[in-house]
Amino acid sequence: MRFDLSVIAETWPIFVRGLGFTILCCVLALVLGLILGTIVALARLSRRGWLQWPASVYVEVIRDTPFLVQAFLIYFLLPRYHIRLPATTAGIIALALYGAAAFAESIRGAVLSVARGQAEAARAVGMSHLLTMRRIIRPQMMTYLIPSLTNQFIGLVKESSVLSIITVPELTMASSLVLGRTFAAVEAYSVVAALYWGLTLAISVGMGALERRMAGPLQSGRAWAPLLIEGRES
């Protein structure tokens, strides 16, 4: 059997459509997941127990169960409550809920990476928790946040292939369709792999550019300040 990419010449519209759905699902899940993830992270960082523990339970449950099972649950659970959603919508919701847990952990980690003294100085002048987050922590956490979010975004894109199993017509599903028509399994999956790789590469490059832009004026303060302080604190 030889590697024959000519099948692609006939089936490429299927891949394009699949790629479109993958991008749609990922972009929407990413935006929704970031919003929800920020809320979850703030709740986990709160000192109020009734905010903290539901957020912690949410993160633990999502992170410690397979995404495939979560997707199935949402896909089959919603109709039971007479919520009828197209597969793609259910898939986006599942992916967003999954992403939110991962993003929340990245955000929380970045907040905690900003030296404790920074928030303490803010509290000492009378800043509220939210003002401290907005004015002091958020501008400083980006250096820590962007690399870790990049990994999470890439994870989300890869995990989105699972949505094919709940019949979302995304990229992995497209390869199955092509397979059904042409039996060219290796060719179909090679194309799909290349497309996924292209997507994740685009994320890496984009986030890298964002990181460099953010670094600008902050870097002068960031680069040396810890060096001056570290090791002398008792």
Next chain:
Amino acid sequence: MNADAASRAPIVQIAGLHKWFGSLHVLRGIDMNVQPGEKVCIIGPSGSGKSTLLRCINFLEEPQRGTVLVDGEPVGFIEEPGGRRRRDPEATINRRRAKIGMVFQSFNLWTHMTALQNLLEGPVYVKKESRPHAEQRALALLRRVGLLDKRDAYPGQLSGGQQQRVAIARALAMEPLVILFDEPTSALDPELVGEVLSVMEDLARDGMTMVIVTHEMAFAEEVADRVIFMDQGVIVEQQPAREMFKAPQSDRTAQFLAKVLRRKATIA
């Protein structure tokens, strides 16, 4: 007459203060007052609870028992008639903190802001002052600590001594009733200590109320109205500075002073 009475009321009143870290009893019943304009230095071996006491005054640490009043108002907790304590709402705590300046051992200047921005942040975002108004005062304060030319420098571009002087100016920018200094020179190279101490001396001459946790005995003797010696979570002794260093009353104080002063002597 009212103004007179008010000026005689203590700025800081601490009564029966206890603090535990887990099972570790760090503060074991502290009572102390600070009068307006008074400079109080707290000395003692490390682990004696000095910094914790200071941090209880602006509620960065939450004491489990006892009261702290600043300007006559309780900080952090309200004692109900039944003796039960209720935590103040966050907004009330923040309002109290805005009146209490703090200078940290590790400066804690906000690293993503210039020196000037560090001074504007509190007045503009907490006290909601207009920016031009706040800026005018901020620039005057930077001049006062000798760093007007560094107004646009980020903390990372300043020496430790310069950072601490900016941090003192940042505290002053809030026009506090009292400033708490938590070992302000301990993180500095020896040759940078002097510039920070001279800024503090300048504040002291100006009548600022100051509570200073320090290991700089010469400075304490020079500037303090009163020196408090703490050990193992209690105030062992408090005296006017001269008496404390010449004739300490407790053996523990005498031992501690002998040790730190001898160490200083051998270094010199």
